[in-house]
Amino acid sequence: MTDIHALVRQNILNLKPYSSARSEFDGDGQIWLDANENPYGNGLNRYPDPLQLEVKYPLADLLGISPANLFIGNGSDEAIDLIIRIFCQPGKDRVAILSPTYGMYKVSADINEAEVIDIPLNEDFDIDFENTRQIIAQTTPKLLFICSPNNPTGNELDPEKIELLADAYQGIVVIDQAYAEFSKRALSLHKFLESHDNVIFLRTFSKSWGLAGIRAGIAISSPAIIDLLNKVKPPYNVNTLSQEVILNAIENHKAIMRRKDKLVEHLGYLKEGLKKLGVVKRIYPSDSNFILVQFDNAKRVYDILAESGIVVRDRSAMVEGCLRITVGTPDENDILIQTLKEIS
Numbered sequence: 001m002t003d004i005h006a007l008v009r010q011n012i013l014n015l016k017p018y019s020s021a022r023s024e025f026d027g028d029g030q031i032w033l034d035a036n037e038n039p040y041g042n043g044l045n046r047y048p049d050p051l052q053l054e055v056k057y058p059l060a061d062l063l064g065i066s067p068a069n070l071f072i073g074n075g076s077d078e079a080i081d082l083i084i085r086i087f088c089q090p091g092k093d094r095v096a097i098l099s100p101t102y103g104m105y106k107v108s109a110d111i112n113e114a115e116v117i118d119i120p121l122n123e124d125f126d127i128d129f130e131n132t133r134q135i136i137a138q139t140t141p142k143l144l145f146i147c148s149p150n151n152p153t154g155n156e157l158d159p160e161k162i163e164l165l166a167d168a169y170q171g172i173v174v175i176d177q178a179y180a181e182f183s184k185r186a187l188s189l190h191k192f193l194e195s196h197d198n199v200i201f202l203r204t205f206s207k208s209w210g211l212a213g214i215r216a217g218i219a220i221s222s223p224a225i226i227d228l229l230n231k232v233k234p235p236y237n238v239n240t241l242s243q244e245v246i247l248n249a250i251e252n253h254k255a256i257m258r259r260k261d262k263l264v265e266h267l268g269y270l271k272e273g274l275k276k277l278g279v280v281k282r283i284y285p286s287d288s289n290f291i292l293v294q295f296d297n298a299k300r301v302y303d304i305l306a307e308s309g310i311v312v313r314d315r316s317a318m319v320e321g322c323l324r325i326t327v328g329t330p331d332e333n334d335i336l337i338q339t340l341k342e343i344s
C-alpha cells in the first residue's frame, strides 16, 4: 500500500472544495431554484451532473471496473494538469518523463513549475530499465509519466518493465494509454489496479472512439486518487452535450470498435505502401493509429506534402529525420503514398 496522502500537496489535502448547488442536494427534486439557472427548458438550461454518474456506470461496466475507479475530464489533458497540480508543489517537486514522448507532460509541468526529469528511452524506444531506476532513485520525482503505446514513436513499451518500475517506485505512476485500443499488447487495467494503488491510467475518447471534438478523457485509479481529482477539478468540467455523446457512443461501442479495427487494417496497408518507397529510410513499429517514419530529408518531404495539402507532423526535433503520419481513410492513404512516390 502506498500512503497516497503523504505524496499530496498540503494545500490540496487542506482544500475545502467548491460545493456546487447540484452536489449539495440529495433527494427527489421537482422545482430547481438552487443554481440561478434559467427555468425555461431547451434541454441545456440546467448545469450538468458534476460527477457524470449516468456516464460512469455504463463506462465502468464496459471497462470492467467500478465507477469509484473513474474520473472523466475535459480531455485527458485536463487529467494530466490536475495530477501535476495535486502532487507537485511548484518550485519544489519533480516529474519524470521517458522521452521522446507526448509533449503535454512537460508543458503542464512547466506551467505548474515542476522540474522535468527527462529519462531517455533506449534505441528501440523501450524502457532502459537500469538507467531509469537509477535516475528515479537519485532524483525522487513525485510522478512518473509512462506513455504506452508511446506518442510519437507509436510502440507499446515492455509491460514487464512497466510493472517492475511501478513495483519499485514510491511515487505515482501515470500510464497514458491514449492508444491502448489500437494495440494487441496493451497492459491489462484490472490486474494492475488490483496490485497497485499508486497507478493512474489515462484513456481518451479522442482517438479510437473518434470523438476528439467533445473533449473527454478518462483517468482510472484507486478511489483515493479519484477523490483527489474530483476535489480539484472545475465543478462542471464535462458539459451536458459531451456527456450525451459519450452515453450514445457507449451504446454503439461495438460498431465504433469495428471501425477502429478497420483503421488498424488500413495502417497495415499504409505501412506496406511506405516500405516500397525510395525516400523512406526507416519505419518504426506501431501499436497505435500512426506511424513514425524516418526520411533521408524529412524537411523536404514535409514541405512537398504540405504544398499538396497533406499535413503530417514533423517530429524531427524529437527523433532525427522523422515525420509522424496518422492513418487516414484508404483514399487519403493512397494519395499520400502517390505523392511520396512522385518525390522518390
Ligand SMILES: *Cc1c(COP(=O)(O)O)cnc(C)c1O
Pocket: 074, 075, 076, 077, 078, 102, 147, 150, 151, 176, 178, 203, 204, 205, 206, 207, 212, 215, 216, 217
Ligand atoms: C492524443 C493524446 C492524448 C489525448 O488527449 P485528449 O486531451 O484526451 O484529447 C493523451 N495522451 C497522448 C499520449 C496522446 O497522444
